[in-house]
Amino acid sequence: MAFLQGPSAKQLEIIKQEMGEGPGDMDRCVRDLRSMCAASPHLPQPDVFDRPFLELFVRGCRMDMERARKKLDQFCVARTRYRDLYEHRSLTEPPLNDICKFMDIVSLPLLTDEGARVTIFRIRPNYPDSSCDVAATVRAVLLLSDVRMRDEKPIAGDVFVWEVSAVRGGIVSRVASAITAIRRGIHLAHAAYPQRLKRNHIVGAPAFLASSLQLMRSCMNEKVKRRFYLHAKVDELLDHIPSRVLPIEYGGQEESIDILARKWRQRTDELREYLRNLNEMSNASAPKPDNDIYGTVGAFRKLDID
Template sequence: MELLCPPDIFQEGKIREELGEDKDRLINKLKLLKEWIQYNSYLPQGYDETILTTFLRGCKHDLEKTKKKIQTYFIACCTNSEFLGNRIGSLNDDMKATEFISAVMMPRLTPEGYRVIIIKLTDSNVDRFDLVKTYRYISRIADIKVHEDTLIAGEVFVIDASLATTEILAKFLSNTTKKAISLALDMYPVRIKSIHVISSIPFIQNILIVLKTVIKDKLIKRFYFHKSVDKLCDFVPLKCLPGDYGGPQRPLKEINEDWKGKVVGFREKYLQMGGEMRLNGPVPHEFKKVSGDVETEFGVQGSFRKLNLD
C-alpha cells in the first residue's frame, strides 16, 4: 500500500490550475534554479534535484521566493544543530519521539489536492514529552515530504491534543516551540490551508496569543479548534481520515508504524546525498538566523509571554 498516493487526473488538473503551472514554465524555472544554485557555490551541490520542483510549487512558481526558501532550507540543514543536525548519527535518539507522538501524512489527497497531515499526542505523561525530539522527528517527515510529495496544492494539519494536560501545554509554550515553528515556516515549502486542533482544554485557543509572535495573521485565521474528533469530518473529507477518526483508511496506529519504518529507511537517502549536508563557503549575513541562535533570531534571549493556565 502506498504511503503517499499521487493525485488522480481530476486532482492534478486542479493542482496545476491553482499553482498556475504549465510544463514549459516548470522546465524553464527548474533550469534557472539549477543554474542559480551552481552560481551560489557555497550552497550544497550534492542534493536531490527532485526537491526543486517541490519548492517551486510550494512557492507557487515565484522564483525569488523559491530561491530564498531553498537557501534557508540548505543553510538550516547544514547549520541548525538543535533541530536538524547529525541526521545519520541521531536517528535512534530522534525515533524516541514515537514513544509519545504519532506523525503521519495520510495517503489520499482531498479533492482540491491537499495533503492531510496528522500529529497526535499519544502519552499524557509530561515527563516523557520531549519538545526537541518531537520537532526533530517531525522535521524528518518534512524532509521526506520535500523529496517525495511533489505535486500537491497545499496541506491540512490535524493536531490531536486530546491527551494533552495543562502541564504539557505549558511545556509546549516555550522558546523551543517558537524557534521550531519560525524555522519550519521559513525553510519548508508549505502552503497551509487549515490547522485543526483537537483538545478539550478550555483555554486551548489561548495558544494563538502566543503564536501571533511567529505566525502571520493570515495563517492564524486558518486555525480551527474542536473538542473532539467528531466535528473534524465537517472540515476534512472523510475519505482522507483514519478509521479511528471516522474515515475509511486504516487506523492511525497502523499508518504510524509504516511512517516510522519510512523515517528509518530514509537514512539511506541521507547517505546517498553524502551524509550530512555541508556548505562550501560562508553564509550570507541575512541567513545567519537559521543556525538557531536565539539572540540573533529574535533580538534578545527570551521566551513566550507567560499565559495563565490555571
C-alpha cells in the same frame, strides 16, 4: 517504500491553474534553481536534487522564483545553521525513539478533494512523562518533514490536524523550557520548507490550553485566522476532510494512526543515507544566522500565507 499518493489528472490540472503554471514554466523554473546551485559557493551541485524535489519548491511558492530560491537556499543552509535540530535522523533509535511514545506524526496517503495533504500530530494517550521532550519533538517533526520531501507529489497545500486531548498540564513548563527550539522550528517551517498552509485544525484542547490558543488566534492576521479551527471532538473533522482520507479513529476509511505511524518510522529507516546526505549539503561557508528568529505568536503575525 513510499506510500504517499499523488493527485488525479484532473486535480493536477486544477493545482497547476491555481499556481498559475503554464506550459514550459516548470522546465524554466527548475533550470533556474539548478543554475542558482551551480553559481553558489555554499550550495550543493545541481545534480544533487532530482526534478520532483525542485518542483516542490516552485509549486510551494506559487511559481514565485524569488521565494523559491530563498527557500531552497534556507533549506540547505539550515543543516549548518541549526545543526542541533538536524543531528538525530532516526525514529527507531535514541533519542528520538522516545518521541514516538509521546506524539504520532503522520502524513496521510490520500489527498483531499482539493488536492491538499493532511498531516496529523496526535498526542498519544497515557504517554510517559519521560517521553515528553518538546525540543526533541521539534527535531522529529523536521526529520519527518525531510522524509516527506523525498516522497511528496504535487499538492495544492497542507492541512494540519493537532489532536491534543491527551496532553497533560506538565506540558506548559516543558514548552517554556524548549522555546528556542520551538521558535527555530516555526522559523524553518516558514522560511525553509515549501509549505502552503490551507487549514490548521486543533482538536480536543483541554481548558488549560484553550485560552492560550484563543489568545494566539486573536494575534493572527485575518487570512491566517480564517484557516485556524478549534474543535471539541475529532468527528468534527468530517465536516472539513473527506472520510476516505481520515484514519479509522477519526471516523474515516484509512488505516489506523498506529499502523501509519509505524510505516513512517520504517520509511525513515529506509532513507537513512538520503537523510545523511541532506545534512551534508551545505558547507562551512554558508551565511551567518539571521537575528530575526521570531517567537510563536509573532510568527503568526508574520506568516505569508497564500
